[in-house]
Amino acid sequence: MVLKKRLGYGFNGFQVPFIPRAPRSARRRGSYKKINEDSQTCAFELLASVAGKLLQETESSSASSNPSEGNDQALFGKGILKQERIDEDEPLKEECAAYHGSCKESIFLSEVASKDISPKHLQHAETALHRTPVIKYCDFSKKVDADVKALNCKSEDALGDYSSRVAEAPQDFRESSGGNLENGFTGEEEAEGLGPLGTRVSTFANKCSLKDAMDVCVNSSPLIDSNSTTKSPFHGESIPNASFSEHGNDIILGCRDDDEKLLRCNKVSTKSRTFRHPQRVAHRRIRKLLTCKYWKAAPKLKDCELSRSDEGVKSLCHKRKTCYNFGRCQHDNVFKRRKFFDRSSVVTSDGGFSSESVTNSPDTGTSGNKSGSATILPGASGLSASVLGRQASFHTKDSHEMKFSIKSFRVPELYIEVPETATVGSLKRTVVEAVSAILGGGLRVGVLLHGKKVRDDNRTLLQTGISCKENLDTLGFTLEPNSIKASPPICSTDRSPLPSPEAPEPLPKSSESPVIDSGIPYSLPDSSLLTKTGNLVEDNHDSFSSHIDTITDKMTSDSRDLVTVPARSTDALAVVPTCQKTRRSDLAQRRTRRPFSVSEVEALVEAVEELGTGRWRDVKLRAFENADHRTYVDLKDKWKTLVHTAKISPQQRRGQPVPQQLLDRVLGAHAYWSQHHGKQNVKHQAGTPRNVEASTERLGVEGVAPIVMM
DNA sequence: CTTAGGG
DNA sequence: CCCTAAG
Numbered sequence A: 001m002v003l004k005k006r007l008g009y010g011f012n013g014f015q016v017p018f019i020p021r022a023p024r025s026a027r028r029r030g031s032y033k034k035i036n037e038d039s040q041t042c043a044f045e046l047l048a049s050v051a052g053k054l055l056q057e058t059e060s061s062s063a064s065s066n067p068s069e070g071n072d073q074a075l076f077g078k079g080i081l082k083q084e085r086i087d088e089d090e091p092l093k094e095e096c097a098a099y100h101g102s103c104k105e106s107i108f109l110s111e112v113a114s115k116d117i118s119p120k121h122l123q124h125a126e127t128a129l130h131r132t133p134v135i136k137y138c139d140f141s142k143k144v145d146a147d148v149k150a151l152n153c154k155s156e157d158a159l160g161d162y163s164s165r166v167a168e169a170p171q172d173f174r175e176s177s178g179g180n181l182e183n184g185f186t187g188e189e190e191a192e193g194l195g196p197l198g199t200r201v202s203t204f205a206n207k208c209s210l211k212d213a214m215d216v217c218v219n220s221s222p223l224i225d226s227n228s229t230t231k232s233p234f235h236g237e238s239i240p241n242a243s244f245s246e247h248g249n250d251i252i253l254g255c256r257d258d259d260e261k262l263l264r265c266n267k268v269s270t271k272s273r274t275f276r277h278p279q280r281v282a283h284r285r286i287r288k289l290l291t292c293k294y295w296k297a298a299p300k301l302k303d304c305e306l307s308r309s310d311e312g313v314k315s316l317c318h319k320r321k322t323c324y325n326f327g328r329c330q331h332d333n334v335f336k337r338r339k340f341f342d343r344s345s346v347v348t349s350d351g352g353f354s355s356e357s358v359t360n361s362p363d364t365g366t367s368g369n370k371s372g373s374a375t376i377l378p379g380a381s382g383l384s385a386s387v388l389g390r391q392a393s394f395h396t397k398d399s400h401e402m403k404f405s406i407k408s409f410r411v412p413e414l415y416i417e418v419p420e421t422a423t424v425g426s427l428k429r430t431v432v433e434a435v436s437a438i439l440g441g442g443l444r445v446g447v448l449l450h451g452k453k454v455r456d457d458n459r460t461l462l463q464t465g466i467s468c469k470e471n472l473d474t475l476g477f478t479l480e481p482n483s484i485k486a487s488p489p490i491c492s493t494d495r496s497p498l499p500s501p502e503a504p505e506p507l508p509k510s511s512e513s514p515v516i517d518s519g520i521p522y523s524l525p526d527s528s529l530l531t532k533t534g535n536l537v538e539d540n541h542d543s544f545s546s547h548i549d550t551i552t553d554k555m556t557s558d559s560r561d562l563v564t565v566p567a568r569s570t571d572a573l574a575v576v577p578t579c580q581k582t583r584r585s586d587l588a589q590r591r592t593r594r595p596f597s598v599s600e601v602e603a604l605v606e607a608v609e610e611l612g613t614g615r616w617r618d619v620k621l622r623a624f625e626n627a628d629h630r631t632y633v634d635l636k637d638k639w640k641t642l643v644h645t646a647k648i649s650p651q652q653r654r655g656q657p658v659p660q661q662l663l664d665r666v667l668g669a670h671a672y673w674s675q676h677h678g679k680q681n682v683k684h685q686a687g688t689p690r691n692v693e694a695s696t697e698r699l700g701v702e703g704v705a706p707i708v709m710m
Numbered sequence B: 001c002t003t004a005g006g007g
Numbered sequence C: 001c002c003c004t005a006a007g
Helices: A026-039 A043-061 A067-078 A091-101 A105-113 A119-131 A133-153 A157-168 A170-177 A179-186 A196-207 A210-223 A242-246 A283-291 A311-319 A325-330 A333-343 A424-439 A527-558 A570-575 A580-587 A598-611 A616-623 A632-647 A660-675
Strands: A294-297 A374-376 A384-394 A400-411 A416-419 A443-449 A452-454 A475-481
Touching (some): A598 A632, A598 A660, A616 A632
Antiparallel strands (some): A294 A416, A443 A475
């Protein structure tokens, strides 16, 4: 079975986390989802599934404990692993190349083994590791391979042991390798006392450029022992990595940043370049946005609305909520937030910042091809990526060739606040960091079939009901960030204003509990930002902290998955400068109040008399056509208040007095229309309730009723 | 998007 | 005015 897959990828945008709240409108959501769903449904999933299947097959067929050997050979020989990345030729690439070229030990060894394992390197490596969880993982895999190879060639001292072990039992890898490896995976701890293996890994990681993180991951994964289920780097469930490459699939999953600065952060890069303005944003919304002192860009993820996948995914979403650090202090704004998002021009209709998908591969199935599109839903953090895939062709019975491309990546709950003075670059960085934080814990791939998550990793595709020929479209993948548990307050360990990526944060390793990585300190690289934020922080400190508490409480009660951000973290604060008040005014800013003038009231009354209640839109059109600030809802509300006003005693009325005459008419019309289930008789004229001069106390329909229609 | 109502 | 649930 030869699977050739290519993944294009790119971050499409971030999604705002969804708040566990009941969907506003089922209807709406449905439509929303529909849109997304259709377009991106399962490339990734497909891929994953295929991989899984392959894995299965592989396992059964070739059960070589030593993956490096035969497998590699096969892979490379077939040129399966193809690096589509075009960009930079980074070390990583080199490595890959080496790999490809001769998967023989020699090369590998030279690359890996020969590397310096000086403390320096280590440090470097560590840094790298910490920064890039994913990469770590990837590297790790490779590492393993490398190790294995090394072993084969000539065992290298300690390394040999490790590697051998690894080769045999990847699962144990972590354990055997000791903390080091683990560290590498999780990126939690410092890589102290790294063993040889650890060292290497680190080194390797170091070499890899962040940009290629994803690529690396995918490509390298295959290298790992196919038989063993490697604990996914992503903390999560184990993923049959081997499967991917084994069959010669060419899977390229890459994410890259266009912004190099971003690279310093974590791995999964995002490419966010521009903000797409939702076309539908109302003027006023935009207006509001503009007036905001700070703008926030957050994808809006209404619960699962954005999730493009089906129920399965949805459920996922619901289960895990991610609260990004940035959003922390505003929990109260959660609600408002949503609103904001809706209105924000910054947010894309489908989610927020969106950067168009970045696709490297020329033939990415970006072109509307839906067949294999997949949605990657980052379950935990709600990060989701959508993948577009395409089934290229079918060859022999068993070999299927498909192309996949990750069309977009979405990170749902990203709440970022950046001063307008921030630079675009800083914004990007911020976003990247935020995303990185979410992805920091690694990624997990989930396979969805018909919207349902396939949990049994051991079943073959066939068994699962996944057929490349038939229902590829029903296949979906989810990319779920391994949520990272709330980590201890960063502040306790790292106070540096500009947390360097090096600062490792403890990450829970448990694959069970998804956690969001809150540990990564976020900061705004931009000095100006920092400065500004710094001030803000100071200013808002109190409110902030208190607010935090509140938030925390709610959060915890709402979702354990929510990340708890260290309230004190300077870093965190830096990103979330604004607080309640400010935010409120900014985000939820109410429309300015515009009392209805008598003339307006009159016009309204007139219109209602004729049209009746229940036809606010028509009323609007008729009497307030040009008053864009008066929405039909406003009119309706006004009518409501008018009616109320008319019913109460003049003494109780406040505000600009409305001529009693008008109020009388209001009552009359109200009585009339409430009596006749209005709308239908548009015909009868203004005469309707109107002649009610004596309408004053006529609550009864009678007084008004006179106006018979017909 | 509209309506209808509660807040 | 806002927010939402519902057509």
